[in-house]
Amino acid sequence: MAAAPLIPAYDFVAPPATGLSIQSISHLSWIFLSVTADNYNQSLEFIPQNFNRFQFLVDVSTLESDVTQIKQLLNVGASKVITSLKQLELLRDPKLQIDEDRLILAIPRGGDYTRDEFEDAIRHTSLGVFVPDVPGVNVKSVIEWLEVYGTENRPPVYISFKSKPVLEEVLKLVKLNATVITDSKELTVDPKKEEGLLSVAQIYAKAAKSDRSDGLFTTLVVDEQGVALGLVYSSEESISESLRTGSGVYQSRKRGLWYKGATSGALQELVRIDLDCDADCLRFTVKQKGKGFCHLDTRTCFGASTGLGALQATLQSRFASAPEGSYTARLFNDPALLRAKIMEEAEELCDAKTKEDIAWEAADLLYFALTKCVSAGVSLADIEKNLDAKSLKVVRRKGDAKAKWTNGTNETKPQETAAAAPAKPAEVPVQKDTSNDRIEMRRYFSSEITAEELEAILKRPSQKSSETIMGIVNPIIKAVREDGDKALLGYTQKFDRCPDLKSTVLKAPYPEKLMTLTPEVKAAIDLSYENILKFHTAQKESKPLVVETMPGVQCSRFARPIERVGLYIPGGTAVLPSTALMLGVPALVAGCKTIVFASPPRPDGSITPEIVYIAHKVGAEAIVLAGGAQAVAALAYGTESVPKVDKILGPGNQFVTAAKMVVSNDTGATVSIDMPAGPSEVLVIADKSSNPAFVASDLLSQAEHGVDSQVVLLAVDLSNEELQAIDDELHKQAMALPRVDIVRGAIAHSVTVVVDTIDKAFDVSNLYAPEHLILQIADAKACVEKVQNAGSVFIGPWTPESVGDYSAGVNHSLPTYGYAKQYSGVNLATYVKHITSSELTAEGLQNLGTAVMDLAAVEGLDAHRMAVKIRLDHMAKGTPI
Incomplete structure (x- = not known):
């Protein structure tokens, strides 16, 4: 749904003599401004002056593509800006930190708009499409586009009328959830008095929906x-x-x-x-105004105001007629006292430690601060409008406190940078947990909810829309495909913040200094390598499959390695050398001729020594120092220095997954992928035999991956006391973790579902299709036969998911987000393709020939039929081959 069904366009340089007043326009929330080089400076003044009246939709698509002016308009309060495609690509630079929700793409001006232009705009952004200055002859085409795309699951569409709009067309567009933009002088709020103008009320009534018989x-x-x-x-x-x-x-x-x-x-x-x-x-x-909205003389129909609203009402009443000698009256009449109390309460809030004390002192400070506001005629709404205005700023000050509050210094300690080749395992920086709230999963009882409610409860955390993702990924892929190393290096310097990086490829043989590891880490990698090697070697097919389907007809199938594979190793909130093992060792076992790693570099341009060491062990010929969509594109198409591969494997964020899907569907790339992959997840089935500490630790082992991870506990017939024991362990263990803030985010959308029986637990698990399934139940091994959908299963109390992630031998690159219903995790078969062969004797062709010719005739493929007939005729004549 767009911002509003109708947005008036307003010329603030030369306001219209007729039409809506600026006060009437403000009732519609939004106003459209067309900013040009001529009125740019006036725009910078007009927007903040009228921020309390409007939200601003600002067309900047005709300005030069320098983003400085656009940033300034956003900074002073433009809610959304309409940009050209060139501007949009510049504004998407992560360094600018501009929220994409504030960007709308304009279809190029001039000429008749084609369906292709409209569809191209939709492909570039999910945030909104602006069709400027539509001539009357084209409105029907726009309506046809919207009818094709429907009112749901498409970007918002804004239609601008330069010529006088036709009421029927405006109402049709509004009904199709398009936002109509037209000159304010063409609108009226009094259609009886101003005939011939568009009625704002009629447009809003057309946009609104009603299922009431009376149409209200x-x-x-x-x-x-x-x-x-x-x-x-x-x-x-x-x-x-x-x-x-x-x-x-x-x-x-x-x-x-x-x-x-x-x-x-x-x-x-x-x-x-x-x-x-x-x-x-x-x-x-x-x-x-007056006593309130309700006929019972209360401010609301839901009772009296509470909290800050009630405090404001009391202070406003006291300010108008404060009782003689009251403390509030004294504060209003003694500015020095009020100032002193604000300073005193601010200091006490800063010194408060416990949750209760902080809430108490914050309440005191808000009371005195609001007293000052009311005395100056400032309302809570005024404060909130200022907060809204500040939230729109894209140019931020450093934010240091004044010298008198910092003992004269604002210096911050420089952050220590990681060594180029650390001699010990990477340490996770301790995250300061900013909340004392209990970390606890939401709890549901399957017997009390419907199947539909259960499915909604188990829904994974929402990801960015595919349109938003593709709008970012597609230009990156196009640039790398066309500009090769230059584009790859540019994106890596930008996104991975490596401004001094000179080359994005590290080629074998790798220098020893880049593989400096502690003996403990090296031994751990070597042990894991051997176990993974052993398990995947056992998956090899010992000999080709040969079957004689009938006398003289022999069919076979044999495996061959995929020659060139690209292995993507993420580098987000945690370094993942284990993924390098899980992807690299099977490639080595399969016999892939070319193995290429890709992983984001560190800020100094180096790669973690663990990954370099594993690349050396598995025989990877190169490491691409890049991440994201740009790394995927380089592997798919190849560049001057990156070898093109035939298959890309490995997990990543939403942009990596989207890029893998794009290149796999491009016949110009001829590359396949392993599987779609999303945020990590685990489902634990626990019964009364389970250890609460074990259950909690397994849940947390996946929750710490990222705030978009999800963990699910299926508790089989556990009592409230047993459930509470798990909850207590979860909170206790989580609070001791260095990544507790990440855990808190993941647990916020994680759930416990209490089920009555083991069979019900497996029904729910198979519906969810988890990446990792942990069975902490009695006789767990016997229950494995109940598993239909899962990436990998961990059986019994002594098998934490961690062993699968690192060293047991099974692969940890697994389908997530429910794709375990259709995909297997990475295994040896992922790196091979199967080729079939057929060999017939003369007897075999005689046995099979008639059936082949008959079927070819049915399909009308005469050359197929003749390929058999000519041979049978040859045999019948007894002519030698």
Whole structure:
């Protein structure tokens, strides 16, 4: 759904003599500004001056592509900017740290717009498509596009009318969830008085949805802070009256138009009207006057205000008529006292340690701070508007405190950089846990929820939309495919923050100094290498499969290694040499002729010595010092220095996965991939025989991978006390972990589901299809036969998932996100392809020939039929070959 069904365009340099006033426009929330080189400086002044009135949709697509001006417009309060494709690509530079939700792509101006241009714009971004200055002859085409794409699962579409809009077309576009942009002088809030103009109320009523027999629209009335005052109904007529009068007017189901406060004095000043995401609820934001919204003389229909809202109301009342001698009156009349109390409470808040003390002192500080605000006529809504304005800034100050609060120094200690070749395992920096809240999984009982509710509960954490991902990935792939090493180096310097990197490829043989390891780490790698080698060697096919399907007809199948493989080793929040082992050793066993690693470098341009050592052991001929979509593209297409491969394997983030899918579908790349892969996950089935500490440790071993990881516990008939024991262990162990902040994020969308039986547990597990399945149950080995969908299974109390990740021998590169229903984890077969052969004797062709010719005739493929017939005729004549 777009920001609004209608956005007025406004010329602030030369405001229209007729049409909507700026006050009327503000009721619609949004305003459209076309910023050019001529009005750029005025725009920088106009936007912050009117930030409290509007959200700004700003067209910058005609400006020069220098992002400096666009950044400044975003910085002063532009909510969204409409850009050209060239500008969009520049603004997506991660160094700019611009939220993509604020960017909209404009279809190029001029000429008739084709379907291809529209579809190309949609492919480039999921954030919004702007069709500028549509001539009247093209509106039908735009409507046809929207009808094809539907109202769901497409980017927001903004349609700009330069010429006078036709009402029927505007209403059709709005009904298709498009946002219409038209000159404010073409709009009216009083259609009876200003005939010939578009009625704003009619457009909003057309955009809104109603399932009521009387056609009324559900309407939520809120104050400027978004606090719900009550629920009412609206009609086109009441919306029109609200806009015309600038007050709250609704549709009574019994008495017709209801001018709120006309008899009670509890008037409402209209601030804005907008729609919810599904357009089935209107929201009226108002300034409530008098005693309140409710007929019971309370501020809301849900009772009296609480919290800061109640405090503000009390202070405003006291400011108007504070009782003689009251403390609040004294604060209002003694600025020095108020200043001293604010300073005192701020210091006490800074010194508070416990959760209770911090909440207590923060409440005191807010009381005195709000007292100062009320005395100056500043409301909570004013404060929130300023917070909103600051949240839009893209240019940030350093943020140091003033010298008097820091004993005269603002210096920060430089961060220590990692050594080029550390002689000990990488240490995870201790993350400061910023919350004292208990780390606990949500708990559900399968007997109390429906199958649909259970499926929703088990839904994985949401990922970025495919449109958003592809809008970023596709340009990167295109650049690397076309510009090779130059593009690869540029993206690596930018995304991996390696400005001094000169080359993205490290070729074998690798210098010994790049493989400096402690004896302990080297021994651990060697042990893991041997176990993985042994398990994958055992998967080799000892001899070709040969079958005589009938006398004289012999069919065979034999394996051959994929010649060139690219192995992607992530380098996100943790270094993963184990992945290098899991991908590299099977490639070696399979006999792949060319093995290429790809992994993001460290900021100094080096690669972790563990990965270099493993590349040496498995015979990798090169290490590509790059990550993300750019590394995948280099492996798929090859560059001047990166060998092209035939298959790409390895896990990665959403951008890596998307890039693998793109190149695997490009016939110009002729490359395959192992499987789709997403965030790590584990499902533990535990019964009364399980050890709570073991269960908690297995859950945490995956939760620490990333905040988008998910862990699930299926508790079989556990009591509340047994469930609590696991919860207590989870919290205790989590709080002792250096990556506790990451764990907290993962546990926030993780769940415990209590089931009655083992069979029910496996039903749920097979539905979820986990990457890792851990069985902490009695007679676990016998239950393995119940497993239908899982990446890898860990059986019994002495088999933590960690052993599979590192050293047991099984592969840890596994399908996630439910793909275990369709895909296997990496194994030796992943690195080979199978070729079949057929060999027939003369007898065999005689036995088979008639059937082949008959089927070829049915399909109308006469050359197929003749290839057999000519041979049979040859035999019949007894002619030698």
